[in-house]
Amino acid sequence: MGIITRSANSRKPSESMRLIVTTFVGVVFGFLIGLSFPTLSLTKLNLPSSLLPSLDLSYIEDKNAGLSTQTFINVWSSFKSNASSSTQSRSLNTTSKIWVPSNPRGAERLPPGIVEAESDFYLRRLWGKPSEDLTLKPKYLVTFTVSYDQKKNIDAAVKKFSENFMILLFHYDGRTTEWDEFEWSKRAIHVSVRRQTKWWYAKRFLHPDIVAPYDYIFIWDEDLGVEHFNAEEYIKLVRKHGLEISQPGLEPNKGLTWQMTKRRGDREVHKETEEKPGWCTDPHLPPCAAFVEIMAPVFSRNAWRCVWHMIQNDLIHGWGLDFALRKCVEPAHEKIGVVDSQWIVHQGVPSLGNQGEATNGKAPWQGVRERCRKEWTMFQSRLTNAENAYYKAIGVDPSNTTAH
Structure with a gap:
């Protein structure tokens, strides 16, 4: 019994020592692990905000690391604030970019208040206030495609148009400065490109957004006699009869023309006619109605916006266009007509035809x-x-x- 007792007593100090050593080692190991924690950024802990209120942060304190409860709270608050600020910044960057689909194509990134989609041919000064540049804004636009050889004819024609009409000359012979002998020429717009037709010019210089300020656009040839024409009276009749596309009546005994465009002496305006048998499949269709020729057409602003788009970029003479004008107004047989009481004479001068080249033994005008x-x-x-x-x-x- 004495032996057994001594044996048991000798084991107790040994076990106690082992327990003490183990505890000490554990404490030291834990301490060393704890020292490594300050290098771990708590801001990288993706803790849900709903979890924070349930944590008793008074237990999260490591004095050796220098990270107190208050420090943790400050770090976490800073993290949430930065994250929120970053999200808001990204949101603002996205929504602050301007994109307005209703702006003209290509201008969607501009604020609508700065967009100027339309322009004009008004002449402006190089000095003074822009708001004081214009003492008069012409309401109508008249274009002539000209050569200098027809200067007397054009001079007579231009004088039939009042100051309410803006004058634009397209020069197919390249001569422009000589026109300054006429006082009105100094206020006109001159565009010079050699050997081109009025429809070539119209497609490139009469875009609907450029001529938008003008109620009516005259696109006329150079060989028109205007002795019996008054532009202001013409506009009054066009408005009175609701014509969107029109032309003055043509002297019936001068040159070849369609029945529809021949002047009638017993009325102000006509919108239909009778042609040769079989020429008109429908009395409301060209050439018996809804038809004017391309030598002296006049378009309302709205009608021209459609017609301009129909003009082909590579087809420059305009033949066939007169039969298709009806597609731009509705009903065409009521909104297309000929003004009889303001009439003109087609002189038939083949000046543009002579701008062609003689090939294979043919005269220049034949190729044209x-x-x-x-x-x-x-x-x-x-x-x-x-x-x-x-x-x-x-x-x-x-x-x-x-x-x-």
């Missing part, structure tokens, strides 16, 4: 005339194909439409 006819056929084909493609795309049989 041949291209005119080709363009008429090409335009008709393009228009028909485009209409058929549209109707097929929407599931409609083109043969059942009234567009042709």
Whole structure:
């Protein structure tokens, strides 16, 4: 028994020592681990905010590391504030970028208040206040495609238009400065490109957004006699009869012309006529109605916006265009007409025709005339194909439409 007792007593100090050593080692190990924690940024802990209120932060304190409860709270608050600020900044950067789909194409990034989608041909000074530049704003635009050889004719024509009309000359012979012998020429707009037609000019210089300030746009040839024409009276009649596309009546005994555009002496305006048998499939369609020629057309602002888009970029003579003008107004047989009481004479001067080149033994004007006819056929084909493609795309049989 004595042996057993001594054996048990000898083991107790040994076990106690082992326990003390183990505890000491654990404490030291824990202390060393604790020293490494200050290098770990608590801001990287992605703790949900809902968890924070349930934590008793009074237990999270490591004096050796120098990280107190208050420090942890400050770090966490700073993290939340920075995160919120970053999110808000990204949101502001996204929403502050201007994008206005209703602006003109290409200007979507601009604030609408700075966008100037339209312009004009008003002449402005190089000095003074912009608001005081214009003492008068012409309400109508008149264009002539000219050569200097026709200067007397153009001078007479321009004098038929009051100061309410802006004058724009397209020079196909390259001569512009000589026109300054006329006082009105110094206030006119001059555009000079050699050997081009008025429809070439119109497509490039009469964009609807450029001529938007003008109620009516006259696009006239240079060989027109205007002895019996008054522009202000013409505008009054166009408004009175609701014409969106029009022309003055043509002297019936001078040159070749369609029945529709011949002047009638018994009325102010006419909108329909009778042609040769079989020429008109419908009394409301060209050339019996909804038709004017391309030598002296006058367009309202709205009608021109449509017509300009219909002008082909590479077809410059305009043949065939007169038969298609009706597509830009509705009902065409009521809004297209000829003003009889203000009439003109087509002199038929082949000046532009002589700008061609003689080839294969043909005179210059013959080559020009041949291209005119080709363009008429090409335009008709393009228009028909485009209409058929549209109707097929929407599931409609083109043969059942009234567009042709």
